[in-house]
Amino acid sequence: MPSKVVKEKSMIIQKEMIANHFRELSTAKETGKKVVYTFVPGNISELILAFDMLPVYPEINALQSGMRKKSEKFIQDAERIGHSEDVCTYVKCDIGMMINGNIGPTGEKIPPPDLLLLSYTGCFTFMKWFENLKRLYPGVPVAMLHTPYQEDKKITPEMTRYMVKQLKEEVIPKMEQVSGVKYDEEKLKNILRNSSKVEDAILRIFDTTKNKPSPIDAYFAGVYYIGPINSGFRGTPEAVNYYEELYSEIMERVRLGLGPITPEGEMENERFRLVVEGPPNWTHFREFWKLFYDFGAVIVASSYTKVGGVYDMGFRVDPDKPLDSLADYCMNCYTNLNLEQRIDLLSKCITDYKADGFLVNSIKSCNSFSAGQLMIMKELERKLEIPVGLIESDLVDPRYFSYSNIKNRLESFFQMLDQRKIILNY
Amino acid sequence: MESLKQLINKCEGLAFDLNYTRAKQWKSEGDGRVLVGYMPIYFPREIIHAMNGLAVGILGGGDKKQIIRGDAYYQSYICHMPRGIIELALDGHFDQFDGFLFPSICDVIRNLSGMFRVLRKGKFVKYMDFPQNFQKHIGGEFFKYELMDIVDKISKINKVKFSPEKLNEGIQLFNKNRALINAVYGLRKKSPWKISADEVYSIIRAGYVIPVEEHNEILKKAIELLGSMDGEPMDKIRVMIIGAFCEQPPLSLIKTIEQAGCYIIEDDFLLGSKWIQGDVEAGTSDPVGAIVDAYLNKSTFSSTVYDVDNPKEVRMIKLFNESKADGIIFAAPSFCDPALLDHPILQSSCHDNDIRYISFLFSENTGQFKVIKEQVGTFSDSIKLWEGETVNLK
Numbered sequence A: 001m002p003s004k005v006v007k008e009k010s011m012i013i014q015k016e017m018i019a020n021h022f023r024e025l026s027t028a029k030e031t032g033k034k035v036v037y038t039f040v041p042g043n044i045s046e047l048i049l050a051f052d053m054l055p056v057y058p059e060i061n062a063l064q065s066g067m068r069k070k071s072e073k074f075i076q077d078a079e080r081i082g083h084s085e086d087v088c089t090y091v092k093c094d095i096g097m098m099i100n101g102n103i104g105p106t107g108e109k110i111p112p113p114d115l116l117l118l119s120y121t122g123c124f125t126f127m128k129w130f131e132n133l134k135r136l137y138p139g140v141p142v143a144m145l146h147t148p149y150q151e152d153k154k155i156t157p158e159m160t161r162y163m164v165k166q167l168k169e170e171v172i173p174k175m176e177q178v179s180g181v182k183y184d185e186e187k188l189k190n191i192l193r194n195s196s197k198v199e200d201a202i203l204r205i206f207d208t209t210k211n212k213p214s215p216i217d218a219y220f221a222g223v224y225y226i227g228p229i230n231s232g233f234r235g236t237p238e239a240v241n242y243y244e245e246l247y248s249e250i251m252e253r254v255r256l257g258l259g260p261i262t263p264e265g266e267m268e269n270e271r272f273r274l275v276v277e278g279p280p281n282w283t284h285f286r287e288f289w290k291l292f293y294d295f296g297a298v299i300v301a302s303s304y305t306k307v308g309g310v311y312d313m314g315f316r317v318d319p320d321k322p323l324d325s326l327a328d329y330c331m332n333c334y335t336n337l338n339l340e341q342r343i344d345l346l347s348k349c350i351t352d353y354k355a356d357g358f359l360v361n362s363i364k365s366c367n368s369f370s371a372g373q374l375m376i377m378k379e380l381e382r383k384l385e386i387p388v389g390l391i392e393s394d395l396v397d398p399r400y401f402s403y404s405n406i407k408n409r410l411e412s413f414f415q416m417l418d419q420r421k422i423i424l425n426y
Numbered sequence B: 001m002e003s004l005k006q007l008i009n010k011c012e013g014l015a016f017d018l019n020y021t022r023a024k025q026w027k028s029e030g031d032g033r034v035l036v037g038y039m040p041i042y043f044p045r046e047i048i049h050a051m052n053g054l055a056v057g058i059l060g061g062g063d064k065k066q067i068i069r070g071d072a073y074y075q076s077y078i079c080h081m082p083r084g085i086i087e088l089a090l091d092g093h094f095d096q097f098d099g100f101l102f103p104s105i106c107d108v109i110r111n112l113s114g115m116f117r118v119l120r121k122g123k124f125v126k127y128m129d130f131p132q133n134f135q136k137h138i139g140g141e142f143f144k145y146e147l148m149d150i151v152d153k154i155s156k157i158n159k160v161k162f163s164p165e166k167l168n169e170g171i172q173l174f175n176k177n178r179a180l181i182n183a184v185y186g187l188r189k190k191s192p193w194k195i196s197a198d199e200v201y202s203i204i205r206a207g208y209v210i211p212v213e214e215h216n217e218i219l220k221k222a223i224e225l226l227g228s229m230d231g232e233p234m235d236k237i238r239v240m241i242i243g244a245f246c247e248q249p250p251l252s253l254i255k256t257i258e259q260a261g262c263y264i265i266e267d268d269f270l271l272g273s274k275w276i277q278g279d280v281e282a283g284t285s286d287p288v289g290a291i292v293d294a295y296l297n298k299s300t301f302s303s304t305v306y307d308v309d310n311p312k313e314v315r316m317i318k319l320f321n322e323s324k325a326d327g328i329i330f331a332a333p334s335f336c337d338p339a340l341l342d343h344p345i346l347q348s349s350c351h352d353n354d355i356r357y358i359s360f361l362f363s364e365n366t367g368q369f370k371v372i373k374e375q376v377g378t379f380s381d382s383i384k385l386w387e388g389e390t391v392n393l394k
């Protein structure tokens, strides 16, 4: 019997952090705080905080709308005003939410942006998204921060210089203008000191899946763990506190030899360890997770939790070089890595965390992740001789979530893993 | 003398030759020559020319290449063109190519560059980050660095030293090429009954796979022959096509649109060949800088370029008015995020300007045109019959 779900202290801290943030947003007009819309990859919230502004993440709002079963209507409303069925559903969900009054996940209204920070990292659609928002919020300035792709598996000094110049000459002046606050490098450095601590803690947290049983699920629970760092708390003392608390709770589970906490209770019997590539489906998140729980499958690493920053390969912000660090941080986000780097990273995860299989959740409307995934699968299968599987769904469009289809595919995949285990043990 | 029909047939043969015979032959005719394949939309071919190379436009397999292995590389909800390109790569069509360039137009092309790297195609594979910052000392400087990186890569292969003189020569040739292409379009706009849109298309597309010097000769000949033609105008509406800048419509689709009562007098097919509006400054001491300046200041509007300071809908309407078009057809490849995410912006501006439009999706291997033909026919009739009224048939 699964045991009762216990709310850990870290969960309560996170809930409060997020609630406070949305409360602050809902009163931004009264308090005079300026609001910046931006994206999770290349999420330079430290800079936003250095100007005392509040970030809003349309992607997070979209995924929350998906979880709260509101996305279907939002998407259809966006399609009604001319958006195609074939494009990224986050964009449509966000635009649908906006035309329906912009009520955020906590039921409070999200204020319109004072600045659109187009941190154009790892996804081409971001640019199209904000070109659309720009027209829906006429007069709001856009600050473009173009992040070059790591096409040659490296960050060159020229790439960093290009980004730093944009920060200095495009982004910072617009932030100064909108906020009325002067850029203060010392303040940014102090914020980045916290980011560096948080990055360390995140790496330690996700590294605990080396244990058997794994004390956490690095995908389904992982998306909650990355919540604060991806939604505006990079560089805050609250984030440092949250991640330290979370880490100590997880270490306690390791000490007690416990498996991950899931909505169905604690996972008591770890049968399969998987590495998963691709974002999850949000509209049926709990059913989706339960499918894995029922099969005794734990996700020991996922690419999705690296979408707002990759720390496994040694990158940390350096508070003494604040703008260079922000640039390098953006360029190091998962979807800004080229296919070979993604394969290397996933390979490392499979090996380090002793995964039994590799699974792709391919998202219908996300080219940034999906294009190339079949080749990633082929390569990992070839290099590591590991069973690979593919399921398909969408982020926030419930029309593309087929429970039976996913269940059938997972069944065959887990059968394959079982057979392999028998052969390997023979 | 070669007739226009013969010239067009020759161009069609070149344009759709998926073995790139003429390009490969050109390579074999001289020492140190390199072939560099580039994906849509635009790449300054002058750079490759200066390095004793030929830039070959790769536009997918169209309806001419059966996809057998390509589908194993792409899920069904990704546009068609990249699977055609992978199929061509796996079948050895690019075997004598030295390198491949992937301009930064979307995530599909970006990740395709990764696939080429994994498949170890060519001696180099470069995803080319075109700047989205248009200030000379920011985006311009970065673009220059990207271009010089390509120069280095080619130089490592053929040991050719970069020479500003050679690049200036190339700039002149390509300026000529764009001027001639514009002249062909100009003639077509003036008298669209003299040559059909699919014929113009073949003439322009031939230039993607042959040396620019040869293409310039073809264009000159075409202009000369067109000048001496008459032809009968037909009762068709004048349309502009928007959205087909990357994956190309099959030739039969272009024909279908015209057969259904339209003259296509403006389009974004093969957009790379007319990307720079006007000339790149020739004869300067910094010709790479001249190419960079042209990109920053003379690029056409496109779904792949950040446009906040220069809105694409305004530029589209301007082009529409200059072309004296009657309506717009939004024809985008299925699952093409850049094109489709622009539709609400562009279409609402049509609405605001009382411009009639229709929209449909295609893929490069679409074989059935009945529905499209009916839709376009109705559109054409509606414009002819209800001139002056606003009717948007979606």
Ligand code: SF4
Residues within 6 Å of the ligand: A059, A088, A089, A090, A091, A122, A123, A124, A125, A126, A365, A366, A367, A368, A369, A395
């Ligand atoms: S395409 Fe993918 S990465 Fe880009 S905005 Fe949509 S969901 Fe996010």
Ligand code: SF4
Residues within 6 Å of the ligand: B079, B080, B081, B082, B105, B106, B107, B108, B109, B246, B247, B333, B335, B336, B337, B338, B339
């Ligand atoms: S057709 Fe569209 S989505 Fe496909 S490769 Fe071209 S630009 Fe990208």
